[in-house]
Amino acid sequence: MFSKFKDYIISTFFYAGITPEEYDSIRPQREEKNKGVLFVTSGLGTIVFFALFVLSFLEDTYKHNMILYLALFVCEFLVLLCAWKFLKKKPDLITAVTYVSIFAIFAYAIILGTFNSPTITSTTFCVFLIAIPMIIIDRPWRLIAFNAVQVVIFCLCSYFVKDWSVASVDILNAVSFYFLGGVLNTYMIKTKAKELTLRRYIEHDRDTDPLTLLYNKAAVGREISNHINGGGTGVFMFVDLDNFKKVNDTYGHAVGDDVLHEFGDCIRRVFRHTDILGRFGGDEFIIFLPHPIEDDIVSTRAQDLLSLMDENIKIEDSSIDFHASIGIAKCPENGATYEEVMEKADQALYYSKKNGKNMFMYYDNLPEDYLKSLEEAEND
Numbered sequence: 001m002f003s004k005f006k007d008y009i010i011s012t013f014f015y016a017g018i019t020p021e022e023y024d025s026i027r028p029q030r031e032e033k034n035k036g037v038l039f040v041t042s043g044l045g046t047i048v049f050f051a052l053f054v055l056s057f058l059e060d061t062y063k064h065n066m067i068l069y070l071a072l073f074v075c076e077f078l079v080l081l082c083a084w085k086f087l088k089k090k091p092d093l094i095t096a097v098t099y100v101s102i103f104a105i106f107a108y109a110i111i112l113g114t115f116n117s118p119t120i121t122s123t124t125f126c127v128f129l130i131a132i133p134m135i136i137i138d139r140p141w142r143l144i145a146f147n148a149v150q151v152v153i154f155c156l157c158s159y160f161v162k163d164w165s166v167a168s169v170d171i172l173n174a175v176s177f178y179f180l181g182g183v184l185n186t187y188m189i190k191t192k193a194k195e196l197t198l199r200r201y202i203e204h205d206r207d208t209d210p211l212t213l214l215y216n217k218a219a220v221g222r223e224i225s226n227h228i229n230g231g232g233t234g235v236f237m238f239v240d241l242d243n244f245k246k247v248n249d250t251y252g253h254a255v256g257d258d259v260l261h262e263f264g265d266c267i268r269r270v271f272r273h274t275d276i277l278g279r280f281g282g283d284e285f286i287i288f289l290p291h292p293i294e295d296d297i298v299s300t301r302a303q304d305l306l307s308l309m310d311e312n313i314k315i316e317d318s319s320i321d322f323h324a325s326i327g328i329a330k331c332p333e334n335g336a337t338y339e340e341v342m343e344k345a346d347q348a349l350y351y352s353k354k355n356g357k358n359m360f361m362y363y364d365n366l367p368e369d370y371l372k373s374l375e376e377a378e379n380d
Contacts, residue, residue: 012140012186012190013139013140013141013144013186014139014140014141015139015193016137016139016140016189016190016192016193016194017190017193017194018190018193018194018197022193022197022200023193025197025200026193026196026197026200028091029196029199029200030095030137030138030196031091031092031094031095033137033192033196034094034095034098034136034137034138035083035087035091035094037098037135037136038079038083038087038094038097038098038101039080039083040135041076041098041101041102041105041132041135042076042077042079042080042083042101043080045072045073045075045076045079045080045101045104045105046073046076046077046080049069049072049073049076049108050069050073050077052065052069052073053066053069053070053073056069065111065116068108068111072104072107072108075100075104076101076104079097079100079101079104082097083097095136095138098136099136099146102132102133102136102146103146103150105128105132106125106128106132106150109122109124109125109128110125110150110153110154110157111157112124112125113125113154113158113170114154114157114158114161114162114170115157115161118161118162118163118166119162119163119166120166121166121169121170121173122154122158122170122173123173125150125154125174126173126174126177129147129150129151129174129177129178129181130177130180130181130184130185133146133147133181133185134181134184134185134188137189137192137193137196138189140182140185140186140189140190143182143185143186143189144182144185144186147178147181147182147185148178151174151175151178154170154174155170155171155174155175158170158171158174159171206219207219209264209278209279211257211260211261211264211279212260212261212263212264212265212267212279212285213261213264213268214264214267214268214277214278214279214285215276215277215278215279216278216279217278217279217280217281219278220276220277220278220279220280220286220288221278221338223276223278223288224236224276224286224288224338225337225338227276227288227290228331228332228336228337228338228341232290232291232331233290233291233292233330233331233332234288234289234290234291234292234293234330234331235288235289235293235298235328235329235330235331236286236287236288236328236329236330236331236334236335236341236342236344236345237286237287237288237289237298237302237326237327237328237345237360238280238284238285238286238326238327238328238329238342238345238346238348238349239267239284239285239286239287239305239324239325239326239349240283240284240285240324240325240326240349240353241259241260241263241283241284241322241323241324242322242323242324242325242353242357242358243321243322243323243357244256244259244282244283245283247259259313259322260279260283262312262313263285263309263313263324264279264285265312266305266308266309266312266313267285267287267305269308270301270304270305270308271287271289271301271305272289274290275287275288275289275290276288276290286342289301295362298328299360302326302328302360303360305324305326306323306324306326306358306359306360309322309323309324310322310323321358323357323358324358325349325352325353325357325358325359325360326349326352326359326360326361327344327345327346327347327348327349327350327351327352327360327361327363328345328348328360328361328362328363329341329342329344329345329348329362329363330362330363330364333364334363334364344363345363347363347366347371347374348361348362348363348366349361351366351370
């Protein structure tokens with residue numbers, strides 16, 4: 001009984017009512033949702049607090065909060081700038097920076113409800129306490145802890161600024177809305193998490209090649225294009241299995257499918273979960289390593305893939321050696337779009353196939369006469 005209750009508490013407050021594996025699997029979707037929230041809160045905050053700062057020069061009612069408006073405007077503007085410039089490369093920080101933006105809004109609500117209104121009870125803070133955290137998706141315990149900090153700050157400010165007859169009502173309302181908000185926020189997060197998980201399963205079936213369990217052609221192209229179009233860089237590998245037609249012709253398509261499945265497993269073992277891995281079609285595969293990465297590391301990964309394939313893919317009583325050829329191109333140095341960098345990697349792959357197979361070649365290292373022959377062939 002106690003064990004089940006403990007599991008329920010952990011599942012609810014640490015993983016939003018889903019399994020740890022499911023919670024981790026929807027991380028990109030959570031970050032994408034929170035990124036939208038971040039742009040909305042920081043964008044609106046920047047506009048509103050700048051407008052209030054300007055009004056403080058025009059209206060006496062706002063003049064005494066001039067420094068506050070300026071500080072909050074600067075805070076929200078810096079958050080917006082950070083979201084716009086830096087978070088594309090560091091998506092792990094999206095949720096944390098979103099909390100900073102929301103905290104600035106709470107700070108305004110706290111000051112508005114205490115120092116600016118010392119004789120009346122505050123309603124704005126209580127509304128914010130329920131409404132604002134409901135738009136973010138995070139582990140429920142973090143939101144509950146975040147709200148608790150706001151409530152403590154608000155109650156202390158109310159206690160020291162207001163008469164006890166007013167402050168006691170504020171404190172009672174804040175605590176009541178805190179617990180009510182905790183229940184509602186937890187329920188909303190659980191609902192959103194389950195919705196994202198279901199959508200993730202649907203997208204997974206749509207985007208996954210059933211044979212290799214990697215991205216299919218459409219999905220791998222979309223993911224790489226989105227990364228590049230968003231200003232991302234990386235290294236593109238075009239992989240082609242050597243002698244694969246001979247396997248199908250000699251042993252049948254069932255054995256060929258087993259080889260493809262095993263090769264997909266080799267790719268997953270060599271490359272990171274953050275890399276974009278897909279089957280382009282037939283015996284061709286695409287591997288994209290996001291962000292700047294040194295040539296030595298890329299070369300090591302390529303060689304590890306070739307070695308692992310040689311060690312693990314075997315057919316009993318077969319004389320066929322299983323190898324692959326790899327063409328490598330860099331983005332944006334060799335191509336600024338998915339199509340361009342794929343074309344350059346394909347040219348490097350073709351060179352590998354023509355010059356002995358079972359090797360990898362960088363587009364940057366292709367001989368001049370080979371590149372010239374390609375240009376002449378295109379012109380013809």
